[in-house]
Amino acid sequence: MAGSYPKRLLIHRVTIQRVTVSAYDTRGLEADTWSDSATSVPCRLVFNSEQENRDGRNTVVQNWTAYFTGSVDLKASDRIFWDASNDPTNTVDKYFEITSARKTFNRVGRLFSVQAELLLFE
Numbered sequence: 001m002a003g004s005y006p007k008r009l010l011i012h013r014v015t016i017q018r019v020t021v022s023a024y025d026t027r028g029l030e031a032d033t034w035s036d037s038a039t040s041v042p043c044r045l046v047f048n049s050e051q052e053n054r055d056g057r058n059t060v061v062q063n064w065t066a067y068f069t070g071s072v073d074l075k076a077s078d079r080i081f082w083d084a085s086n087d088p089t090n091t092v093d094k095y096f097e098i099t100s101a102r103k104t105f106n107r108v109g110r111l112f113s114v115q116a117e118l119l120l121f122e
Contacts, residue, residue: 003106004069005113010042012089014066015081016074037078043068045082045118064096064118070111076101080118096120 018037025031048063066080080096096118106112 003110003112004071005067007042007069010044010067010069012043012045012082013040013087014043014045015039015083016041016072017079017081018075019077034079038073040086041068041072043072060122062120062122064120066096066116066118068114068116070103070113072114074098074101074114074116076116080116094120 015036016038017034019032020035021033022030023033044067046065046067048065050060050062053059053061068074076098078098080098082090082094082096084090084093097120099117099119101114101116103114104112
């Protein structure tokens with residue numbers, strides 16, 4: 001019986017970023033300042049689907065799922081940065097918006113992993 005998500009499957013390294021300050025820009029609109037909450041966090045990123053958002057613009061939206069060990073500190077208000085220079089499986093820097101984060105438990109009730117549903121806007 002596994003105690004947590006198998007580390008051999010966590011083939012990607014990401015940075016978890018959290019909003020530290022909300023300020024206002026020159027137009028009076030709220031602008032967030034992000035800082036690194038955790039760096040080089042092992043995870044597994046899985047591409048799920050892609051669609052084009054034609055609601056007044058030409059934007060491609062990708063849906064991804066990220067799998068982490070249960071010990072990761074992750075909130076739905078965070079974002080994930082996947083640095084292309086630190087990961088040979090990634091060719092372009094990517095910022096993911098987290099739409100949901102949930103904890104999964106094994107059959108005896110121990111925390112197994114954290115899963116996050118992600119959006120990537122291109």
